[in-house]
Amino acid sequence: MKKLVMIGNGMAGVRTIEEILKISQNQFEITIFGQEPYPNYNRIKLSNILQGDTSFEDIIINPIDWYKENHIQLFTGESVTHIDVDSKKVMSDQGREVEYDDIIIATGSNSFILPIPGADKKGVTGFRDIHDCEMMIKSADEYKKAVVIGGGLLGLEAARGLLNLGMKVDVVHLMPHLMERQLDSTAAAMLKKELEAQGMNFLMEKESVEILGDERVTGLRFKDGSETEADLIVMSIGIRSNTDVARRSGIYVNRGIVVNDFMETSVPNVYAVGECAEHREIVYGLVAPLYEQGKILATRICGVVGEPYKGSVTGTQLKVAGVDLYSAGEIFEDTTTKAIKVHNEFDGVYKKILIRNNTVVGVVLYGDTKDSTKLFRMLTKKEDISGMTSVSILQSEGTGGSDDVSSMPADELICGCNGVTKGAIVNAIQTQGLTTLDQVSHCTNAGRSCGRCKPVVSQILAHTLGDKFDAAAATKTSLCGCTTLSRDEVIAEIKEKGLTSIKEVMNVLGWNNEEGCTKCRPAINYYLGMIYMDAYKDERDSRLVNEKMHANIQKDGTYSVVPRMYGGVTSAADLKKIADVAEKYNVPLVKLTGGQRIGLFGVKKEDLPGMWEELDMPSGYAYGKTLRTVKTCVGAQFCRYGTQDSMALGIALEKKFERLDTPHKVKMGVSACPRNCSEAGIKDIGFVGIDGGWEIYVAGNGGVDLRPGDLLFTVKTEEEVLEMTGAYLQYYRETANYLERTSKWLERMGLDHVKEVLVNEETRKELNERMNQTLKKYTDPWDEAIHIEEIQDKYYAKHTIMVGSDRK
Numbered sequence: 092m093k094k095l096v097m098i099g100n101g102m103a104g105v106r107t108i109e110e111i112l113k114i115s116q117n118q119f120e121i122t123i124f125g126q127e128p129y130p131n132y133n134r135i136k137l138s139n140i141l142q143g144d145t146s147f148e149d150i151i152i153n154p155i156d157w158y159k160e161n162h163i164q165l166f167t168g169e170s171v172t173h174i175d176v177d178s179k180k181v182m183s184d185q186g187r188e189v190e191y192d193d194i195i196i197a198t199g200s201n202s203f204i205l206p207i208p209g210a211d212k213k214g215v216t217g218f219r220d221i222h223d224c225e226m227m228i229k230s231a232d233e234y235k236k237a238v239v240i241g242g243g244l245l246g247l248e249a250a251r252g253l254l255n256l257g258m259k260v261d262v263v264h265l266m267p268h269l270m271e272r273q274l275d276s277t278a279a280a281m282l283k284k285e286l287e288a289q290g291m292n293f294l295m296e297k298e299s300v301e302i303l304g305d306e307r308v309t310g311l312r313f314k315d316g317s318e319t320e321a322d323l324i325v326m327s328i329g330i331r332s333n334t335d336v337a338r339r340s341g342i343y344v345n346r347g348i349v350v351n352d353f354m355e356t357s358v359p360n361v362y363a364v365g366e367c368a369e370h371r372e373i374v375y376g377l378v379a380p381l382y383e384q385g386k387i388l389a390t391r392i393c394g395v396v397g398e399p400y401k402g403s404v405t406g407t408q409l410k411v412a413g414v415d416l417y418s419a420g421e422i423f424e425d426t427t428t429k430a431i432k433v434h435n436e437f438d439g440v441y442k443k444i445l446i447r448n449n450t451v452v453g454v455v456l457y458g459d460t461k462d463s464t465k466l467f468r469m470l471t472k473k474e475d476i477s478g479m480t481s482v483s484i485l486q487s488e489g490t491g492g493s494d495d496v497s498s499m500p501a502d503e504l505i506c507g508c509n510g511v512t513k514g515a516i517v518n519a520i521q522t523q524g525l526t527t528l529d530q531v532s533h534c535t536n537a538g539r540s541c542g543r544c545k546p547v548v549s550q551i552l553a554h555t556l557g558d559k560f561d562a563a564a565a566t567k568t569s570l571c572g573c574t575t576l577s578r579d580e581v582i583a584e585i586k587e588k589g590l591t592s593i594k595e596v597m598n599v600l601g602w603n604n605e606e607g608c609t610k611c612r613p614a615i616n617y618y619l620g621m622i623y624m625d626a627y628k629d630e631r632d633s634r635l636v637n638e639k640m641h642a643n644i645q646k647d648g649t650y651s652v653v654p655r656m657y658g659g660v661t662s663a664a665d666l667k668k669i670a671d672v673a674e675k676y677n678v679p680l681v682k683l684t685g686g687q688r689i690g691l692f693g694v695k696k697e698d699l700p701g702m703w704e705e706l707d708m709p710s711g712y713a714y715g716k717t718l719r720t721v722k723t724c725v726g727a728q729f730c731r732y733g734t735q736d737s738m739a740l741g742i743a744l745e746k747k748f749e750r751l752d753t754p755h756k757v758k759m760g761v762s763a764c765p766r767n768c769s770e771a772g773i774k775d776i777g778f779v780g781i782d783g784g785w786e787i788y789v790a791g792n793g794g795v796d797l798r799p800g801d802l803l804f805t806v807k808t809e810e811e812v813l814e815m816t817g818a819y820l821q822y823y824r825e826t827a828n829y830l831e832r833t834s835k836w837l838e839r840m841g842l843d844h845v846k847e848v849l850v851n852e853e854t855r856k857e858l859n860e861r862m863n864q865t866l867k868k869y870t871d872p873w874d875e876a877i878h879i880e881e882i883q884d885k886y887y888a889k890h891t892i893m894v895g896s897d898r899k
C-alpha cells in the first residue's frame with residue numbers, strides 16, 4: 092500500500108480523503124496531522140454556535156471512530172513543521188517523522204490580524220476556530236461591549252452572535268458600504284438598515300489605528316482621532332492562506348500554494364487543496380470550490396482519469412436570521428453589461444441581474460432569494476437568455492413549494508456547498524429507497540455543510556415520493572444513516588418484538604447496512620443494556636474505542652490509566668502502589684486530573700493488564716459514558732465552614748453508581764457549604780450542603796457548553812440524596828438520546844417536567860428499582876482483563892491496532 096500523509100484535518104482535506112475512500116478503500120495507508128485538538132468539524136457552523144443555534148458536539152463531521160473504521164492514523168493537536176521533499180518525510184512539532192509516497196497539504200487559512208499597536212492585548216481575537224469561538228462565548232459572560240472590525244460575511248455573522256450572547260456590538264467597517272465584495276450600495280444599505288434594527292451599531296469608513304488598554308483591551312482608536320470602548324475586539328477583515336509549511340519546504344507559493352488543474356504543486360507527489368491552495372491566481376474562501384478541488388484531487392491521486400479543475404463561480408449567503416440575501420458573480424455594472432433591476436421598497440425586496448452578451452454574469456438579491464438556484468444555474472451554465480423577457484428572467488417560478496421543484500431541470504444545483512443537483516437527489520431517492528432528509532444528506536452530501544438547502548431538498552423528497560411521503564417521518568432524526576427509524580422507534584420496536592442483540596435489531600428492523608455504523612452500534616448496545624437491565628450481555632466490540640479498551644487512547648497511540656479514588660480520597664498505601672507502578676513501567680507523565688485523582692499517561696497497550704494487576708485498584712472509568720468522578724470538598728470533617736459531610740456523601744455516591752452505563756459521561760460534585768469548593772454548580776449532578784440538608788443541582792456543565800446547574804430539589808438526608816439521584820439518573824438513562832449530555836437532555840425535557848416526574852414517590856420508587864437491578868450486573872473491567880487470557884490476547888496484545896482518541 093502507498094503511504095499518504097495529509098497535513099491539516101479541516102473541511103477541504105478530510106472531504107478529499109472521503110472522496111479517495113469512495114474510489115478506493117485500500118490503495119493508501121493514510122496518516123492525518125491536525126493542529127487543532129479535535130476531529131474534523133464543520134467550521135461553517137461556528138457562526139451558528141456563536142448565535143446559539145447549535146452545540147460544539149453537533150458540528151463534528153467525522154468522529155474519531157470514523158478515522159478508526161477507515162484505518163486512518165490521526166494525530167490531533169500536532170502540527171507538521173517541515174516536509175523533506177527529497178527523503179519524502181514529514182516532521183511534526185512533537186518530533187515525529189512519518190514517511191510518505193504522496194502528500195496533501197490542506198492547511199487552510201489564518202485570520203488576518205491588523206498589525207496595529209495593541210493587537211496582542213488580551214481580548215483581541217480572530218474568528219476562525221473552536222478556540223476563538225469559546226473565547227468569545229466566555230468573554231460575553233464577563234464583559235459587555237464588543238467591537239467587530241470588518242463588515243464582511245464573517246464580521247456580520249460574528250456580530251449577530253455576540254448580540255445573541257447579550258453584548259453591545261459596534262461593527263467597524265473601512266468602506267462606505269457593507270459586504271462590498273458581494274453587494275452593491277442599494278442592497279448593502281438595506282442590509283445595514285435591517286442589522287441596525289436588530290441592534291448592531293455601525294462605524295463606517297473608519298480606519299483602526301490602535302487598540303487601547305493595559306493588559307486587556309479597553310477601546311479602539313481610529314485614524315480620525317475618534318475612539319470607541321471595547322472589552323472584546325474581533326478581527327474579521329479577511330483571511331490569509333496558511334502556507335508556512337509549504338514555503339519552508341521549498342514548494343512554490345504565491346498568495347497560496349500554487350497548484351495546476353490537478354491540484355499538483357511545484358514538487359512531485361505533493362498536492363494542495365482548500366484555502367491554502369492558489370489555482371489560476373485565485374484562492375477560494377468558500378467550501379463549494381474547495382470540495383470541487385477535493386473531488387478532482389481524489390481522482391488524480393488514485394490514478395483515475397478525470398476532468399481537470401477549471402475554477403469555480405461562487406454564490407454567497409449571509410447566515411443571519413432575518414436577513415435573506417444572495418450574491419453570485421459580478422456585482423457592478425460597466426459599459427459592457429445591461430442590468431435588470433427591481434427595487435420594491437415597500438416589501439424590502441431588491442433584485443439586480445447583470446447581463447452581458449445575452450448571458451447572466453451577476454446576481455444580487457435582497458429580501459427574496461427564491462430564484463437564486465435558477466439564476467445561479469443560468470449564470471454558471473452561461474444559458475442564452477435572448478429569447479427571454481426581463482419579466483420571465485426575474486419571475487419566480489412559484490411560491491417555493493413542491494410545485495416549484497417539479498419544474499426545476501434535473502441539472503439545477505440544489506446544494507451549492509456540495510455541488511449536488513436535483514437529478515442526483517431524485518436518483519438517490521429512487522434507486523436507494525430513501526425516505527428521510529437525513530438519508531438523502533448521508534447518500535448525496537446535500538445539506539452537510541451550511542444547511543441552507545435543506546428546505547428545497549425536503550421539497551424534492553416530497554415531490555419524488557408523492558403519496559408515499561410522510562412529512563413527520565421525513566424530518567425526524569433517524570438513529571443514523573443505516574435506518575429511517577428514530578431513537579424512540581428503535582426502542583419501541585426492541586421492546587415490542589423482544590429483540591435482544593444488535594445483530595437482531597439490525598436484521599429485523601431492516602438496516603440498510605448489515606454491519607451498522609459507528610453511530611448506531613454503540614447506541615443500540617446502550618439501549619439494549621438499558622432495556623434488559625442485568626439480563627443483557629454487553630457487546631464490547633460495538634462500544635466506542637476507549638470503552639472497548641477500558642483506557643483512553645492518547646494522541647500518540649499510548650494509553651492513560653486512571654484508577655478509581657472514591658470522592659477524591661486516597662491513602663498512603665494506594666499512593667505507594669501508584670508510585671511503584673509508575674516507576675516500574677517508566678510512565679512518562681503522572682498527573683493529577685481535574686476529577687481529583689491521579690492519571691498515569693503514556694502507557695503502552697501491552698503494559699495495561701500488568702499495570703492494572705499491580706495497582707490492584709478499580710478502574711476509574713476516565714474513558715467511559717458512565718459516572719466519571721465525584722469531586723468533593725473536605726467538608727464538615729475538617730473545614731470550619733462545612734455544614735455537611737461532603738466526603739462521606741461523595742464516596743457513597745461514587746460507590747453506588749460507579750460503572751453504570753449512561754447515555755453520556757456524568758460528573759458529580761459535593762460541597763459541604765455554599766462556598767462550593769468542589770464546583771458542584773457545573774456538574775451533571777451537584778450537591779451543596781446547607782443547614783439541615785442538601786441542595787441538588789442538575790444539568791450543570793463546565794466543558795465546552797458552559798452551563799450552570801438548575802436547582803432540582805432540596806432534601807434533608809443522605810438517604811434522600813441517594814434516592815433522588817438514583818431516580819434522576821435512571822430517568823435520564825431511559826429518555827436521553829445516546830451521547831446526549833444531561834445539560835442538553837434537561838433543556839430538551841424541561842426542568843419542570845423532570846421535577847413533576849420525580850416528585851411522585853411511586854415513580855421514584857420504580858425508577859430506583861430498575862436502577863438497582865441494572866447496577867447488579869457490573870464487575871470491574873480491569874479485573875476481567877487481568878484474569879481472562881482471551882481478553883488480553885484480543886485487546887492488549889502488541890499487534891492489535893487502535894487509532895486516535897475519543898475526546899468526548
Ligand SMILES: Cc1cc2nc3c(=O)[nH]c(=O)nc-3n(C[C@H](O)[C@H](O)[C@H](O)COP(=O)(O)OP(=O)(O)OC[C@H]3O[C@@H](n4cnc5c(N)ncnc54)[C@H](O)[C@@H]3O)c2cc1C
Pocket residue numbers: 098099100101102103104105124125126127134135136137138169170171172197198199200218219220245333336364365366367375376377378379381410508541
Ligand atoms: C465562522 C465561519 C463561517 C463560515 N461560513 C461559511 C459559509 O457559510 N459557507 C462557506 O462556504 N464557507 C464558510 N466559511 C469558510 C469555510 O469554513 C472554509 O472555506 C473551509 O473551512 C476551508 O477548509 P480548509 O480545509 O481549506 O481549511 P480549514 O477548515 O481551516 O482546515 C485547515 C486545518 O489545517 C490545520 N493546520 C494548519 N496548519 C497545520 C500544520 N502545519 N499541521 C497540521 N495541521 C495544520 C488547521 O488547524 C485547520 O484545522 C466559514 C468560515 C468561518 C471561520
Ligand SMILES: NC(=O)c1ccc[n+]([C@@H]2O[C@H](COP(=O)([O-])OP(=O)(O)OC[C@H]3O[C@@H](n4cnc5c(N)ncnc54)[C@H](O)[C@@H]3O)[C@@H](O)[C@H]2O)c1
Pocket residue numbers: 205240241242243244245246248263264265266269270271272297298299327328329330375376377407408409410
Ligand atoms: N456565509 C458565508 O458564506 C461565510 C461566512 C463567514 C465567513 N465566510 C468566509 O470566511 C472568510 C473570511 O471572511 P471575512 O468576512 O473576514 O473576509 P472578507 O474578505 O470577505 O471580508 C472582510 C471585510 O473586512 C473589511 N475590511 C478590511 N480591512 C478592514 C479594516 N482595516 N477595518 C474595517 N474593515 C476592514 C473589508 O472591506 C471586507 O468587507 C471569507 O473567505 C468568507 O467567504 C463565509
Ligand code: SF4
Pocket residue numbers: 724725726727730731732733734737762763764765766767768769
Ligand atoms: S465548600 Fe464550604 S465546607 Fe467545603 S471546603 Fe469549601 S468552604 Fe469548606
Ligand code: FES
Pocket residue numbers: 505506507508509537538539540541542543544545
Ligand atoms: S447549500 Fe450549503 S449545505 Fe447545501
